[in-house]
Amino acid sequence: MATAEEVAKAAERRDVRDRWLLSAPALLVIFLAATGPLLIVLVYSFLTPGSYGDVKWQFSPEAWIAVFLERDIFDDTLSIAAAHVTIFLRSIKLSVVTTIATLALGFPTAYFMATRSEKTRDLWLFLITIPFWTNLLIRTFAVLQIIRNEGIINTILLKLGIISAPIQILYTDTAILIGMAYVYLPLMVLPIYASMEKLDFRLVEAGYDLYATRFQVLRRIIFPLVKPGVIAGSILVFIPALGAYVTPSVLGGGKNMMLSNLIELQFGQGRNWPLGSALSIAVMIIVMVALLAYVRNAGKSGVRHG
Amino acid sequence: MNWKTTATAVGLALLASTSLARADGVLNIYNWGNYTSPDVIKKFEAKYNVKVTITDYDSNDTALAKVRQGGTGFDIAVPSQTYVPIWIKEGLLLETDPGKMENFKNVAPEWANPEFDPGRKYSVPWAWGTIGVVVNTDAYKGPADTWGIVFNTPDELKGKVNVVPEMGDVIFAAIKYVGGQQCTDDKAVLKKVRDLLVAAKPNWIAMEYNTIEKMGAGDFKATSDWNGSALRQRLANPAIHYNYPKEGFGLWSDNVVVLKEAKNVENAKLFQNFIMDPENAAGLSAFHRYANAITGSDKYMPADMKDAPEVVIPAEAKPKGEFQKMCAPETQELYTKIWTELQK
Numbered sequence: 055m056a057t058a059e060e061v062a063k064a065a066e067r068r069d070v071r072d073r074w075l076l077s078a079p080a081l082l083v084i085f086l087a088a089t090g091p092l093l094i095v096l097v098y099s100f101l102t103p104g105s106y107g108d109v110k111w112q113f114s115p116e117a118w119i120a121v122f123l124e125r126d127i128f129d130d131t132l133s134i135a136a137a138h139v140t141i142f143l144r145s146i147k148l149s150v151v152t153t154i155a156t157l158a159l160g161f162p163t164a165y166f167m168a169t170r171s172e173k174t175r176d177l178w179l180f181l182i183t184i185p186f187w188t189n190l191l192i193r194t195f196a197v198l199q200i201i202r203n204e205g206i207i208n209t210i211l212l213k214l215g216i217i218s219a220p221i222q223i224l225y226t227d228t229a230i231l232i233g234m235a236y237v238y239l240p241l242m243v244l245p246i247y248a249s250m251e252k253l254d255f256r257l258v259e260a261g262y263d264l265y266a267t268r269f270q271v272l273r274r275i276i277f278p279l280v281k282p283g284v285i286a287g288s289i290l291v292f293i294p295a296l297g298a299y300v301t302p303s304v305l306g307g308g309k310n311m312m313l314s315n316l317i318e319l320q321f322g323q324g325r326n327w328p329l330g331s332a333l334s335i336a337v338m339i340i341v342m343v344a345l346l347a348y349v350r351n352a353g354k355s356g357v358r359h360g
Numbered sequence: 361m362n363w364k365t366t367a368t369a370v371g372l373a374l375l376a377s378t379s380l381a382r383a384d385g386v387l388n389i390y391n392w393g394n395y396t397s398p399d400v401i402k403k404f405e406a407k408y409n410v411k412v413t414i415t416d417y418d419s420n421d422t423a424l425a426k427v428r429q430g431g432t433g434f435d436i437a438v439p440s441q442t443y444v445p446i447w448i449k450e451g452l453l454l455e456t457d458p459g460k461m462e463n464f465k466n467v468a469p470e471w472a473n474p475e476f477d478p479g480r481k482y483s484v485p486w487a488w489g490t491i492g493v494v495v496n497t498d499a500y501k502g503p504a505d506t507w508g509i510v511f512n513t514p515d516e517l518k519g520k521v522n523v524v525p526e527m528g529d530v531i532f533a534a535i536k537y538v539g540g541q542q543c544t545d546d547k548a549v550l551k552k553v554r555d556l557l558v559a560a561k562p563n564w565i566a567m568e569y570n571t572i573e574k575m576g577a578g579d580f581k582a583t584s585d586w587n588g589s590a591l592r593q594r595l596a597n598p599a600i601h602y603n604y605p606k607e608g609f610g611l612w613s614d615n616v617v618v619l620k621e622a623k624n625v626e627n628a629k630l631f632q633n634f635i636m637d638p639e640n641a642a643g644l645s646a647f648h649r650y651a652n653a654i655t656g657s658d659k660y661m662p663a664d665m666k667d668a669p670e671v672v673i674p675a676e677a678k679p680k681g682e683f684q685k686m687c688a689p690e691t692q693e694l695y696t697k698i699w700t701e702l703q704k
Contacts, residue, residue: 124697308703
């Protein structure tokens with residue numbers, strides 16, 4: 055005879071099993087959708103390029119070698135793939151600068167929003183989300199209209215007589231940065247605002263009561279408390295910025311490749327799908343490692359301050 | 361490879377089920393964007409009681425990759441001549457034998473038996489053109505019939521030149537400029553090409569496709585470009601001139617082919633025949649602004665195209681034109697490396 059306890063346990067086990075079975079189809083779909091395409095990319099990176107695009111089903115490590123090493127086409131020497139390194143560093147630099155720029159603009163914005171009255175806060179939040187209603191490409195072309203030689207900025211400055219010839223902003227690194235900062239700013243503001251909103255401003259008042267300067271309050275009280283938001287915002291900006299394609303091409307003029315352009319080249323005119331696949335996976339791995347390092351470090355220093 | 365066949369089968373089944381629901385008179389065209397005259401299509405629809413749908417692509421490589429995967433549902437595609445032999449070799453095309461069609465007599469003799477499709481077994485000419493140099497003469501008045509505008513930019517144009525980022529076209533032009541043969545794999549020539557390109561790039565402002573708008577707005581003062589694009593620019597601003605580089609310039613053509621997997625073969629053949637009619641060919645030209653290869657179409661051409669220097673190659677430039685070919689995959693690999701180094 056089973057005791058009441060055993061019956062209850064069996065029921066619980068059955069319950070757990072049913073839950074798993076019921077959610078299995080959804081889990082399976084999510085798992086396949088997440089890993090399936092990536093697996094294809096991984097497999098393709100180990101194949102031989104077809105003559106005119108596509109792949110031949112023949113194992114080859116060539117693509118992975120080509121990610122890191124290149125054979126000079128003129129003197130046949132093997133060396134580090136300088137072009138890939140340059141392009142990679144350019145993309146990293148752009149992402150870092152974009153993250154810093156959005157942080158510099160986004161932090162005060164979030165602070166401003168969080169210190170408004172509850173009613174107006176919603177309005178500000180609403181205003182921040184408005185750009186999301188418009189397609190990225192259209193927003194980028196709007197920036198182009200503002201900064202081009204016959205655009206709004208140059209026309210106004212020329213009419214006012216401040217400059218005599220249009221300033222070349224379009225197709226410079228500045229143009230790319232303006233566009234990137236504009237496009238990714240909401241992704242920085244929203245998570246910081248979410249942390250800032252929960253901030254207990256009585257702590258700030260207490261800081262002032264104890265004769266802390268404004269800077270000390272910011273550094274020792276506000277910043278540590280909203281740090282999770284800053285970290286989340288930085289990650290949300292950094293990762294998509296690394297793969298940015300539209301904004302650098304449209305505003306930068308496409309003279310200097312970003313990572314995304316390099317990968318696209320392999321699938322298009324370069325006709326080397328395995329190399330494109332290998333580059334994609336390499337970027338993913340590097341981003342993942344960098345992120346893990348960042349989150350671990352950020353977490354550690356958080357403990358020290360907290 | 362099993363998953364691949366399964367996926368294709370599923371895709372095909374889905375497509376089959378949707379096309380079953382459609383009416384009989386259908387034709388699905390897969391063509392470059394902003395390239396197909398709506399008026400000519402309307403005329404075709406009315407004449408044969410066929411419903412035409414058009415899907416855009418933006419590069420030969422995209423089109424080839426997509427059609428090669430199969431199950432696209434397209435009946436017709438319009439690849440460039442460099443790609444036609446690949447489409448044939450890969451078994452993607454149906455041999456419709458346009459050479460025997462009623463309107464084939466209208467095809468100009470120099471286009472009737474091209475190297476890329478001997479005897480016109482598969483393809484019908486859609487448009488052809490040249491790749492040259494466009495200069496805004498308000499900014500630069502010197503001689504412009506040279507790739508030197510792009511590769512050895514005169515001072516007036518420094519920082520104002522755009523290069524259309526078609527790898528094959530740019531390398532072709534650079535090889536011609538240093539005096540080589542197209543598709544060369546001669547390392548000495550290619551080294552000159554690489555050095556030329558790398559040294560030229562600081563004088564460029566951009567590498568973009570969007571030349572019509574940017575030349576019009578004054579963001580660019582010169583660019584490498586296709587002739588039809590140049591024509592549209594001149595019509596908007598008479599100071600903009602198209603030039604045929606004396607070092608040699610590329611000729612291209614796009615050609616209408618029927619896919620092996622086409623479900624509406626008869627309509628596709630009708631379409632091939634239809635566009636070889638002079639009036640219809642002129643209608644297509646009036647829209648995409650390129651020349652067609654149909655004799656007698658000049659009667660119906662719009663007035664601003666009849667003697668346009670962009671469309672009618674001047675006699676002295678004609679011998680410098682050369683049909684661009686598809687280079688061997690190994691050569692292409694060298695070019696990709698030079699290209700990567702140029703854009704790094």
